[in-house]
Ligand SMILES: O=C(O)CCC(=O)C(=O)O
């Protein structure tokens with residue numbers, strides 16, 4: 001298919017065939033030791049790195065994406081290692097990730113359905129730490145009003161189970177055309193709408209209590225400001 005991004009051969013075995021193109025789900029992408037180390041680094045970051053939002057808090061690393069170009073900041077080594085590792089899988093069409101959002105969700109917290117938008121290369125990669133979650137996908141609100149009222153429920157399409165230590169890669173239609181969100185609930189009962197159950201090692205009917213989850217969303221911001229422009233040189 002022409003509009004499907006190229007990834008390296010070793011990723012192909014992890015494609016989630018039950019979802020629209022393209023999802024890769026890689027269980028145990030990192031070890032328990034790496035998970036503990038990453039959590040330690042996240043919680044050792046200066047307090048001023050945290051931004052409190054309603055229902056979650058976040059750390060932004062690499063700079064603030066902006067339509068005129070991101071003023072790039074150095075990503076600390078503990079995150080840079082994973083930017084490079086994931087980029088080497090071909091996730092960003094040969095580019096290297098230069099932006100990381102750390103989100104922390106306490107039990108019962110979530111994120112409203114949204115699109116990640118045009119400031120990023122249209123791939124998002126996510127390492128989950130500490131707890132599983134369900135990432136839910138929705139069709140956009142369609143412009144043809146004839147179909148009657150569109151509730152969030154009627155636009156809901158499928159979910160992915162993200163276990164701790166897994167890597168998720170979303171691109172193509174899953175990134176460009178669908179919205180994603182996390183329901184603010186404290187446990188999840190798995191149904192057959194969770195399309196990656198077998199690769200995530202779970203069964204329909206299982207109920208999983210959520211704990212505190214920290215996610216690292218690792219991306220490539222193509223438009224970066226050049227330092228010489230900031231310094232005003234020719
Ligand atoms: O925590 C997650 O896995 C999703 C985060 C997300 O959607 C975002 O930061 O844009």
Ligand SMILES: [Fe+2]
Nearest residue numbers: 114115116180
């Ligand atoms: Fe998002």
